[in-house]
Amino acid sequence: EDQVTQSPEALRLQEGESSSLNCSYTVSGLRGLFWYRQDPGKGPEFLFTLYSAGEEKEKERLKATLTKKESFLHITAPKPEDSATYLCAVQETGANNLFFGTGTRLTVIP
């Protein structure tokens, strides 16, 4: 049973072309939703934690939002250095671990 589904699987953008990545989740109770960035051959780098519907967080060109069923990672005017795989993970209430989606592989073309 999939708990976390990310779309699209891959996304190619021109530099400066804003877009959004989607993370849909199904859990009985959400303790937190996490966004990570992963570069090839590296471990995931923590970006954001969202805890409740309506919450938003921003960091440079990235903005994460959360509803009761999904989260969006908005990328505004991306640069080539934003190219990476973006992973979404959820932690259920009462659970200790994270369930990861399969990620969105973002490529930003100069």
Next chain:
Amino acid sequence: GAVVSQHPSWVICKSGTSVKIECRSLDFQATTMFWYRQFPKQSLMLMATSNEGSKATYEQGVEKDKFLINHASLTLSTLTVTSAHPEDSSFYICSARIAGRSYEQYFGPGTRLTVT
């Protein structure tokens, strides 16, 4: 802050030998550490959760006798792959959660294991 290191970053070993991977939290104490493996172009799969001073909890399908986990201190957890086989070749990543704080997990840079 919240830096996690892993050693080695890559290792090549012969089939049948054992390999130990270290995971350290450098600037915080971690009561809970996690071990993941990741195959090419796939997401992270949790292998086990380790709590300092107690036995690790393994996910279904993970052989506890093959993947030995020790969390002897608040800053160090080790994963030993025993009697490694080529199918154990993978990218192993650890993460740690800051003791007494929120739920974020901070990941190490990963260890690439190749078994020949």
